[in-house]
Amino acid sequence: MKSYQVIGNGLPLEEVISDKPTPKGKEVLIKTIACGVCHSDVHIHDGYFDVGNDKKMASRLVQPLAMGHEIYGELVETGEDVHGVEIGKKYVVYPWIGCGDCKECENDMEHYCGPFTAQNLGVSVNGGHAEYVLVKDARYLFDAGDTPEELAGSYACRGLTAYSALKKADLKSGQNNLVIIGAGGLGLLALKIAKAAFNIQPIVVDIDDQKLQAAKKAGAREVINSKNEGASEKIIELTNGSAGAVIDFVGSESSVNFGYKLFGFTKGGQYILVGLLGGQFNLQLPLHTFTARTISGTYVGSLKEMGELMELVRSGKIDPVQVESRHISQATDTLRDLKNGDIPGMVCLKH
Ligand SMILES: [Zn+2]
Ligand SMILES: [Zn+2]
Numbered sequence: 647m648k649s650y651q652v653i654g655n656g657l658p659l660e661e662v663i664s665d666k667p668t669p670k671g672k673e674v675l676i677k678t679i680a681c682g683v684c685h686s687d688v689h690i691h692d693g694y695f696d697v698g699n700d701k702k703m704a705s706r707l708v709q710p711l712a713m714g715h716e717i718y719g720e721l722v723e724t725g726e727d728v729h730g731v732e733i734g735k736k737y738v739v740y741p742w743i744g745c746g747d748c749k750e751c752e753n754d755m756e757h758y759c760g761p762f763t764a765q766n767l768g769v770s771v772n773g774g775h776a777e778y779v780l781v782k783d784a785r786y787l788f789d790a791g792d793t794p795e796e797l798a799g800s801y802a803c804r805g806l807t808a809y810s811a812l813k814k815a816d817l818k819s820g821q822n823n824l825v826i827i828g829a830g831g832l833g834l835l836a837l838k839i840a841k842a843a844f845n846i847q848p849i850v851v852d853i854d855d856q857k858l859q860a861a862k863k864a865g866a867r868e869v870i871n872s873k874n875e876g877a878s879e880k881i882i883e884l885t886n887g888s889a890g891a892v893i894d895f896v897g898s899e900s901s902v903n904f905g906y907k908l909f910g911f912t913k914g915g916q917y918i919l920v921g922l923l924g925g926q927f928n929l930q931l932p933l934h935t936f937t938a939r940t941i942s943g944t945y946v947g948s949l950k951e952m953g954e955l956m957e958l959v960r961s962g963k964i965d966p967v968q969v970e971s972r973h974i975s976q977a978t979d980t981l982r983d984l985k986n987g988d989i990p991g992m993v994c995l996k997h
Contacts, residue, residue, distance in 0.1 A: 649712040649776035650977045655693030658978045667780040674781050675723040680994045681774030682716030682800035688985045696924030714774030715741040715767050716799035728784050737787035738798050740952045741767035757946050791960035796969035796994045808836035809955045810947030811918045815891035817844045823885035824848040827905050828895030829857035831992035834864050834967050842963040872904045888912030897921030917941040971996050
């Protein structure tokens, strides 16, 4: 089988020919159809995260590695102990697989399994940049209903991340003070999931008018360019005095500095940090304390949340997001384009 592997930080991916894996026991083999490319692929490939003040934090890179964790493919072979799935059927694969042996894994929180024990597809073991992906159990496979094959895999990372972030924001149906920062692929997915799952039309913020137009078209109640004068005052007006929750899909110094102010002096604001663009943030401690505010980080989502999300997906309630598709041999260029901000929406690689 053919795969495109990371052989060193920032280096072009290498085309590698190797044997097709054979599933044993509970394992299943997926033939990759399409694999979404998300910003964490850029960080994995680069090998670091920007932590501000010109400092970098290394991300753990297993080399060589076929990245790709937004996997959609056809089930082609199963081990002898596999039941309840159909050969020839297409599935989305939950990639945040743990060791199965630690406290987190035993409490159905395997996406929290440690960096040295986790077996995340496309991060710590080979993923969808390979023609075939070995998955250790059929319970990680999800039916995506009528979802376009370019989009389906993205529910396993960006969709799931958005869904889990929305759940952490403690939303009430119809509430009008949810603010989403970042109108890229993840922000757009979050917007559509917010509408479908929580009956909420968020206000969407970005610095790119073209992306904001896409968000408006996708159903944002209002779109705001944070570079414009009076942007935060406008949001405070639209939310009747204060944002209730801000979900930040950018995660940069400027996005947090902008978003954190949107609560004013209102108590109980929830700031959910998702994006990993990087940097640092100075917190005025007394303000944070007396406004009883919460800043939480969120990382992908649990297998249970994946089940909930895929039920919503199959019900057809979430409007599909447009996804550009490219051939897998363009993986290196696609990572570069994504890093440079040259991809307006979402992109996947097809085999
Ligand atoms: Zn574990
Ligand atoms: Zn991802």
